[in-house]
Structure formats: C-alpha cells, structure tokens
Amino acid sequence: DTQMTQSPSSLSASVGDRVTITCRASQSISPYLNWYQQKSGKAPKLLIYGASSLQSGVPSRFSGSGSGTDFTLTISSLQPEDFATYYCQQSYSTPYTFGQGTILEI
Amino acid sequence: QVQLQESGPGLVKPSETLSLTCTLSRGSMRSYYWSWIRQPPGKGLEWIGHIYYSGGTNYNPSLKSRVTISVDTSKNQFSLKVTSVTAADTAVYYCARGPTSGSHGYFDYWGQGALVTVSS
Numbered sequence: 105d106t107q108m109t110q111s112p113s114s115l116s117a118s119v120g121d122r123v124t125i126t127c128r129a130s131q132s133i134s135p136y137l138n139w140y141q142q143k144s145g146k147a148p149k150l151l152i153y154g155a156s157s158l159q160s161g162v163p164s165r166f167s168g169s170g171s172g173t174d175f176t177l178t179i180s181s182l183q184p185e186d187f188a189t190y191y192c193q194q195s196y197s198t199p200y201t202f203g204q205g206t207i208l209e210i
Numbered sequence: 211q212v213q214l215q216e217s218g219p220g221l222v223k224p225s226e227t228l229s230l231t232c233t234l235s236r237g238s239m240r241s242y243y244w245s246w247i248r249q250p251p252g253k254g255l256e257w258i259g260h261i262y263y264s265g266g267t268n269y270n271p272s273l274k275s276r277v278t279i280s281v282d283t284s285k286n287q288f289s290l291k292v293t294s295v296t297a298a299d300t301a302v303y304y305c306a307r308g309p310t311s312g313s314h315g316y317f318d319y320w321g322q323g324a325l326v327t328v329s330s
C-alpha cells in the first residue's frame with residue numbers, strides 16, 4: 105500500500121494567514137494526489153484534484169502543488185469557514201489511501 | 211447536482227453482517243465508479259472498495275475477504291455488505307462517486323454518512 109503522511113498533524117492560525125499543509129507519499133504518485141476538507145460531522149469535500157486542479161466552486165485562495173512524492177496545499181488568506189480538517193489522498197494505485205489529516209484551528 | 215444518501219441499520223451485533231445501501235438522486239450511475247469509504251470515530255478515512263456501474267469491483271485487501279459491493283442501476287443504488295463484524299468496524303460509512311476520470315480519479319460527490327455501531 106502507498107502510505108500518505110501529512111504534516112503538521114495540527115496547526116493553529118489566524119484569519120488572513122497564509123497556511124501550507126504538506127503531504128508525502130511512500131512512493132511516486134504524480135499527479136494523482138487529491139485534497140479534501142472535512143468539517144465536524146460532515147462528509148469530506150473535494151478541493152483539489154490531480155495535485156493542482158481546483159474543483160469547481162472552490163475558492164481560488166486554495167491551491168495545490170507538488171510532484172513525485174511531495175505535495176502541498178496552500179490557503180492564501182484564511183477565512184473563518186476554512187477552519188476544518190484537511191486530508192490528502194492518493195489515487196495512483198489501489199488501495200486508495202488517505203493521509204492521517206491536518207486539523208486547522210483558530 | 212448529484213446527491214447520494216446512505217441507508218441501513220445503525221446498530222449491528224458482533225459476528226453479524228453490516229448492510230448499507232446508497233441511493234443516487236439527480237444523476238446517472240452510467241460510466242462512473244461508485245465507492246464506499248469509512249471513518250472510525252475520531253480517526254481518518256479508509257477506502258473500502260468500489261464498483262463500476264457495469265458491475266466490476268475492486269476491494270481494499272485489508273477487508274476483501276469480508277466485503278461485497280453490488281449495484282442495481284435500475285434503482286440507482288449500490289450496496290455494501292461486511293460480514294463477521296467486530297467493534298473495529300464501528301464507523302461512519304460514506305458512499306461516494308468515484309474515482310472519477312478513470313481509476314486514477316477522485317471522489318467528487320459524497321453522501322452525508324451513516325454511523326454504524328457494532329455492539330451487542
């Protein structure tokens with residue numbers, strides 16, 4: 105299985121901050137890396153697919169980059185509604201696997 | 211707008227079979243894969259498996275011996291069965307569309323999730 109490791113596990117930030125979350129895969133998975141946002145008690149929501157493509161309807165303050173084994177999710181200017189848990193997920197090979205999550209707190 | 215809704219018992223006894231159904235509204239199952247993903251309370255996400263609209267399946271090896279996913283396109287539904295459940299199978303179970311754009315795709319629509327508790 106491809107192991108996905110996110111860092112940090114949790115992050116405290118303020119409205120307006122620029123935030124970066126990192127995801128590392130145990131093998132090369134380019135470009136099959138997706139990012140999701142999950143709010144408490146809700147289903148995950150797709151933000152970024154194919155490492156850097158913004159899902160329709162997702163604000164442009166979210167961006168993704170990376171290749172090979174190392175990927176990042178950046179939020180350019182945090183808004184109050186962005187405080188949530190973020191997961192990366194590889195779709196290079198089955199079983200599809202997720203990172204352990206990054207909790208973004210105020 | 212695609213909508214997915216899970217349904218099924220919220221409580222299952224140990225050693226019994228967990229059964230859930232996902233119903234698709236406002237969309238077609240045709241030409242897509244459909245997945246089950248679970249999340250134990252307070253933990254991360256685990257892909258269980260997927261089924262293509264025509265019936266082909268792919269399961270997570272960690273669960274493969276206990277899992278069956280089936281599809282009924284006439285009812286716009288797909289289903290999950292997990293046999294011989296234990297407390298470790300307690301989780302919120304999500305159905306989702308995907309992987310889209312082929313087997314390397316992503317999960318773009320999700321159900322709201324169904325909490326299944328395994329307890330006697």
